[in-house]
Amino acid sequence: MLIASLCRMGSRRSSYLYYRLNSTYIRRMRYLFELKEDDDICKQAYNSGSFFLFYKLSPFVQQEGEMWLAPRINVSDLKRLLKKFKESEERIEESMLVGCSEVCTPYFALDLGSLEKSALESELNGSFRELRKAFFLLEEEDRSLISKAQALLRWHDNNRYCSKTGQPTVKNLAGSKRVCPSSGAIYYPQMAPVVIILVTDGSRCLLVRQASFPKGMYSALSGFCDVGETLEETVRREVAEEVGLEVDSLCYSSSQHWPFPNSSLMIACHAVVDPQRSMINVNKQELETAQWFSNEEVEEALRMEPKLSKEQTGSLSFWVPPKQAIAHQLMQEWVKNTFHIVQKSSCQSWPQI
Template identity: 55%
Template sequence: MLLDVVTITEKDYTPCSKANSSKDSVKHMLQSFKYLFSCNLVLSRSLSGYVSRMRYLMRLKEDDEACREALKSGKVLLYHKLSPLLRKTSSGYKLASLKTSDLEQILEKVGKDKHIVNESFLLGCTDKDEPQFSLDVGDLDRSALEQECRGMFVDLRKAFFMIPGPESPLAAKGQALLRWHQTNCFCSATGQPTVRNQSGSFRVCHSSGITYYPKMAPVVIVLVSDGSRCLLARQAMFPPGMYSALSGFCDMGESVEEALHREVAEEVGLEVENLQYSGSQHWPFPQSSFMLACHATVNPDKTQVNIDKAELEDARWFTYEEITEALQNLPRDPRREPPVFWVPPSYAIANQLLQEWANHQQLSRKLHGLK
């Protein structure tokens, strides 16, 4: 089924959609399909299997005893001071996912009480219906653990370059949940300790009765196009040569559209139109952000950028050729000298926006008989 859908082309869609769809919306539909698949929303999976898995996870979040039971037969992703444990395989590195019983033995070998596994937080469920958890063992000896686990703890940013793409969201989620619990141990109203439920889906202050749920900060990210070029910017803190789409935190009370118009106006002094939603992503750096990604256009006669130097070091328009070259030229190896101009890697939603923009440009060039 996956192959059937992915090989549908714009041409295939055009006859049945002529009556009510423009070519742009057909392209957008195709992009949305590709995005669904890249997100691993596995449509071929039977609905009942997916629904029962979600219902099972829901029960684990609500029922502490059921969650404790699930942990016994589950898998745990181990972190050390928020760095995930990776294991070498024949083809590279993978996130290490330890059986709870194996982890208990490892903990005993390094002289720790095996019951600290109960401090794990529920992350989800594998395709084989195994519940998955995350646990930070940052107060234990790192090298002793690495030896016992036959792996190594790697900073998450570096780990993203090493692990297979589909594992990145899970590694990020594990870290985000751990960080949230580590930084929300006290009630902001009473200063009293908060207590987690077994799954870690919330913390409660028994003194004030306030329940705290894990939080993400909504961020808009937008790739602005003038029809033939796209606008990228860099902050002084970015690695040398890296440019990305414009982004910014939503203010309290703002809609995505308002945040997006405001951020572009603030950062580069332009007014955008034709907003088109592309997708979303949880982003763990530096704290949990919820990235909402869109495309937008500006009038090709009004492309003069006026940079807010407090926020951005540079912002400029890039051609289709520059973008396609940068997309093929990702610095996979952080030890190598980066190219003069490069863009965020494939695990970042900025990369998805650029891929979509390049595909769109390629199609419209074909339609206009250009190379």
């Protein structure tokens, strides 16, 4: 966003700043690429790295006043910690690369789940919190790094063996892949593509409840992409499957990595149905209920603090996910009318029927 606004300024100074920001970004991406490709460089990078710590997939966090942080510790503190718990320094090689700072300080994540939790917490002066709680407490940058870190740690934990030979697989130092030494098969960390769709009939938008949602919460309709589907096909199928409506047109909004319960790539879209054919027919195997809401109702739900909304204060009997969820962003776009629907005729990949 900063880069975009600097571009709009259009002055010579802003072009220079734009170039500097952009080149820093390229340098960082090239550096991360090297770390992923070359174990020797990655091993050296541990020495200048910062480490996020986890305990059985729960991130280490600290509270500072009102703020929650996911602190990173440097390699000498990490070595001291391992020594104190009588662990070998080789444990550092179990770390995963999760990113780097503006000045190319690499960030790693390490799970210390085999050590004693309360002793670790008092040594580090903080606590290991479930990601479902930490996610909504942390600021954007920490939240995104911690989510990525947990997704990587979980994927490696679940993919220790080769599905062809049954032999143990070995991770590269950055954790960007695992290799089976006997078959040579390479496995890469994966996330599942999911569409999340805010359906509108022009004047109202459709929100749904799954039985597993917290009481009173409604969200946008969602569903996993089936193998072989385009995004448009998934949107159309999910809307038909879950609420029995036919999508006329749609547009892409944005995407988000969603770590719960496993790693998903949430692909957010707006979709339009014909107001003459807007009668909902809920698939009870998938949803508890689905309902049309007015612009005013959604606007009020968005304004409410999730904590207050859970207690159902005010005139509304429902609440919506907090700002960290992409469903919230779709609703914001809808109430402000800041999305642009692509007409069916101009959508190249629209399925032929």
